[in-house]
Amino acid sequence: MSLVKEFKNRYKLSAINEKYIFINVIVFGVIALIGAIYFLGTKGSFNVFVADYFALPSNFKEMIFKPWTFFTYFFLHFGFMHLFGNMLGLYFFGRVFLTFFNVRQFVAYYILGGLFAGLIFAISYNLFPALKGTDSYLVGASASVFSILFGATAKSPSYTFNLFGVLRIPLWVIAGLYTLLFISSIPMNNTGGELAHLGGAFFGYFMTWQLEKGKDWSIGFQDLLDRITGLFKTKSSLKTVHKSKKRTYAGHDKKEFNEFNSQKKIDIILDKISKSGYESLTKEEKAFLFKAGKN
Structure with a gap:
């Protein structure tokens, strides 16, 4: 098996937080490689070029003409330790998050948390006297990572991080x-x-707080992502030519019935965590909770 195929297989089998780590590391590696070659040939800094086009600027006029930077900034890292610290947090906090939430929710917290943090950054530099008139830019996944961490904290504050x-x-x-x-x-x-960190943290906590009240503010975003990813999925040419009567369970189909039972079991386990801590769970309960978080 070639290295590329092995990498692709590893990526496909990875959890969503690990996939995002792959993306961040690849972006960093490509920029670092091009930057090294650029420096050797010109003595200039390629990072300046990347920051100019992909980092989120504090200048409001410049920001208007580069709206994509609200998204690209949280996939950019210009220092190895900056990348390492954020990816370490994304790995461990992401695993905790996926214990309680599903993949679609992880994507929503990560991306929307980063966007909200970018908005806080933009407003701050055009609102607070201490920052007005100064030029800066925002890079790094830390605000998105803190959205993940604080989202999980709001769900189960007594969860023991190991x-x-x-x-x-x-x-x-x-x-x-x-x-x-x-x-x-x-x-x-x-x-x-x-301030961006605080923005990401607030967003993650607020999202979970609203979810606990039965309000999912990210559902529209999740539906949009589903539509976008659906455009790239291969449609089957096979057609269904027969009909079958679905078997129902208490008025629900089998999938809905199983989801209902799974959610009840999750609620019971989470209640146990809140009362006695994560370590009070049995191996079977931990395995079930971790598996449910990946679905």
């Missing part, structure tokens, strides 16, 4: 410490970035 079996700490403590870090860092050099 890092390599060494660090065991509830999500609400992690979220609280990050919030303090963002606020305390605002007077420092990365003011716009910290």
Whole structure:
């Protein structure tokens, strides 16, 4: 098997958070490679060119003519440690998020959280006196990652985060410490970035808070993504020529009935987590919750 095919197979089998890690790393690698060649030939910085076209600018006039930067900025990283830190968070916090939510919700939190954070960044540089008149740009997936983290925290604040079996700490403590870090860092050099972090965190928490009330604010976005991805799916030329009467279960088809039972089981497990912590679950309950999060 060639390296390309092996990579494709690995990508297809990966969880959604791992797929996003692949995308971020590939973008970083391509920019780094072109940047190295560009530097050797010109002594110039290719990152300046990339930032000019794909990073989110703070200048409102420039921003109007580059609306795509609201999306592209959270796939850009110009430093290896910046990339590494964000991808580490995306991997671990993403796994926690997928314990409670499905793939479509992950995509919504990641992208919409990044867009909302970009909007907060844009407004801040054109609203607060401390930032007016200064030029900057926003890059990095951290706001999207914090949307994921705070979304999971709002769902199960007492969930115990376990890092390599060494660090065991509830999500609400992690979220609280990050919030303090963002606020305390605002007077420092990365003011716009910290405000964007707060924007992403707020969005993730708000989304889950609304979901718990039965309101899914991302459903329109999820439907839009379904339509877009549907355009690239190969349509089958086969036609159904027979009809069959569906068997119903308490007035529902089999799929709806199974989804209802699965959701009830998830609610029971989450209630157990909130009362006794994640470690109180059995192996079967943990496996079921993790599998449900991937669906």
